Amino acid sequence: MPNVVVIGAQWGDEGKGKIVDMFAAEADCVVRFQGGNNAGHTLVVEGRKFVVHLIPSGILHAGSLNLIGNGVVVNPAVLLEEIGGLRDGGIDVTPDRLMIS
Numbered sequence: 001m002p003n004v005v006v007i008g009a010q011w012g013d014e015g016k017g018k019i020v021d022m023f024a025a026e027a028d029c030v031v032r033f034q035g036g037n038n039a040g041h042t043l044v045v046e047g048r049k050f051v052v053h054l055i056p057s058g059i060l061h062a063g064s065l066n067l068i069g070n071g072v073v074v075n076p077a078v079l080l081e082e083i084g085g086l087r088d089g090g091i092d093v094t095p096d097r098l099m100i101s
Helices: 016-024 076-088
Strands: 029-035 041-045 048-052 065-072 098-100
Touching (some): 016 041, 048 076
Parallel strands (some): 029 065
Antiparallel strands (some): 041 048
């Protein structure tokens, strides 16, 4: 897949997440480069519902590397809660699939 970048041009919900989800299913690497946990994102993959705030949505697709960039404001408690929820849902969240800059 060629490089694809999704960037919003305004404040608030623009529907970027739905576009990212579409590309994430085929991506080798998905990067969250800025923002914080105030931006929630609901994902439904194979009939299972997940809500992520910090972790890139590519984590739901096997084989993708997911990076949280240095422009993301990380609340450690929220990150740990999110990792736990994904793992409880059967998602493989390991250091070789999720990296933090």
